[in-house]
Every structure is written in C-alpha cells, then in structure tokens.
Amino acid sequence: MDVLEAMLKRRSVRSYLPKAVPRTLLGKMLEAARWAPSGGNVQAWKFIVVRDSRMVQMLRIVSPGMFGEPPAAIVICSDKKRYLELGSEMEYEYMAVADCALATENLVLAAHSLGLATCIVKSFAEAAVSELLELPKYIRPELIVSIGYAMNVPQPPPKLALSEIAYADKFGRPWKDE
C-alpha cells in the first residue's frame, strides 16, 4: 500500500471482530517499528506483544482508553537503563516519549497496510500495566496499540485545515502550497 494513502486512510478503530491476528502480521508490524528512527539511534524501546486472551482482557481492565475487544495489543515501552547507558538522564524523559511515538506511528501505518485496524491508547494505569507485564523498574509503558480486524471503520474525524496549522518561516505567516 502506498505510504501517503496509508496515512490518509488509516482510522483509529474502536470495535473489533472476534478474530485472531496472525502472528506473522504482528511480526511485520514489529519489523516496521524496529526501523523507526530514534535519538542517537539509541533504540531504547521494548515492544510487548499481548495475544493471550486473558492477558488482553486484564490489559483492557486497567486501560480506560482501550475500547472494544481487540484480540491483540502491543505495549510500547521505554528502556531507561539502555537510555542511561547510551544517552543521558536529562534527555530521557523527553526522548523516551518521542522515540516510542515515532515507532508507534510505524506500527499503526504498517498494520493498516496489512489489513489490520488499530487504535493508539494513552490512557492506562501505568503501575497496573507494569505489574501485569512484569516490567522491571527501568521499563516504562509509554503507549499501547490495540490491534484487530475492524468491526466498524469510522468516518474520517474532523481535521484542521492546513491554513490553521501551517505557517511560512514565522508563526502566523500563512503557508501557501503554490
């Protein structure tokens, strides 16, 4: 699937069919995430693929932002230990979030191109997720991606026009395509 088409057609899906996600497709999503850029190529990220049905159910219980009943999820985590070995503590808080989000966008675009539906979840109980996934103290869950086959694909959400979000050279100076 064309990269620009994937970006425009991907929707955040919140209802899923009760149909398992093949392991090979999840592997392709992980491969996409693996190649995301990261600050200083530090790659201080871990991806926990949750497929066990009881684990997914528990994850949903502690994640108010997870809607529907996705058969799978990937929890994107930052690895503070790795970051401190290769980066610096000062930058960790910022870089961890940014790097994990860059990889997450790859995950959801790859999923869409593979016929899967996703939703990025930021609302979850961090301590409960950490306990459920048996995360060491230096691993922090940053984002969760719900994954499945869409029961309903929503209409495109209202989006701000480029004239409302893009400027030329200075803030407030209109950007013009032509």
Add this chain to the structure above:
Amino acid sequence: MDVLEAMLKRRSVRSYLPKAVPRTLLGKMLEAARWAPSGGNVQAWKFIVVRDSRMVQMLRIVSPGMFGEPPAAIVICSDKKRYLELGSEMEYEYMAVADCALATENLVLAAHSLGLATCIVKSFAEAAVSELLELPKYIRPELIVSIGYAMNVPQPPPKLALSEIAYADKFGRPWKDE
C-alpha cells in the same frame, strides 16, 4: 512507494545538495502530518515551514543537532492553548510530545516517498528557536525536521534484532514470529 518499504529504506540524512525543495512537495508532507493521529483528535500542533535561506541559516546556528546545509526545515510545535481548551494541563506535557512525534514520523516517511531526504532534530535551543520563529508563549517547538535532497545517503545504522526488543505477553518471554 510502499509503506513498509518507506520505513525500511528511509535514512536519517545529514548532508544535502544545494537544491531548493519545491513548495508542492512540502505541501504534501504537511498533508501527511495533518492526518496523523492525536490524543482525542485534539491536533494541538503547528508546523512552521522554514524556506527562507537566511531563516534556515539562523535555525542551524541555534540547533546543534542540525547537520549539513538543508535548504528547508519544518519546526513541529505543540499548541498548549489549544490543548488546554480541549484537553487538560496534566496530560499536556506528555501528549504534546507524543502527538508531535506521531506527526513527525508521517513527515519523514512522506518525504522519503517523495524523493526527499530528512533528519529529525531534537537538539536545539528552545528559546532561540521560539524567538526566531516569533512563537507565542503557548507554542513550544518540539522537533525539527531538516529537509533537502541527499548528497550522501548513509548505510543503514546498526539495529537491535527483534529478539532484543520484542516479547510475548510478559517482559523477557521471547517473541517468535512463527
């Protein structure tokens, strides 16, 4: 270009030809960023396209992470005012970075598919960038993307194997593709 191919082939490029980037291509990049997901669809982001050669030069001077002489750049900013109107202050710090990074990944993937080279820059003097771009107090520069035509495309950087970053259901339990 295929979305998975774009993710695997995109490189962070740090040397550029002295050749202007057509405005229409920058417009396509912005369109890609516009369709990125954001928490609650808040879209609390602004994109400042810097093309004026003196402005690009000034931006480079205050951004140690900007290498080479890119003919253009996009400064991705969070909009705290919009976020507070539609979201909450507590979530702002986290969401602003994550949302801007999601949009940034769309920018660099779109650029690659359009034949452009990019590099994501996190190291810059925030106050100096804000002054240069005349950003209001509620607009914060989060990331910068250098944009141009590659003089040299680097080899793929060393990447951790999936076995080092992906787990099944719990931390430490090996993920297997098959």
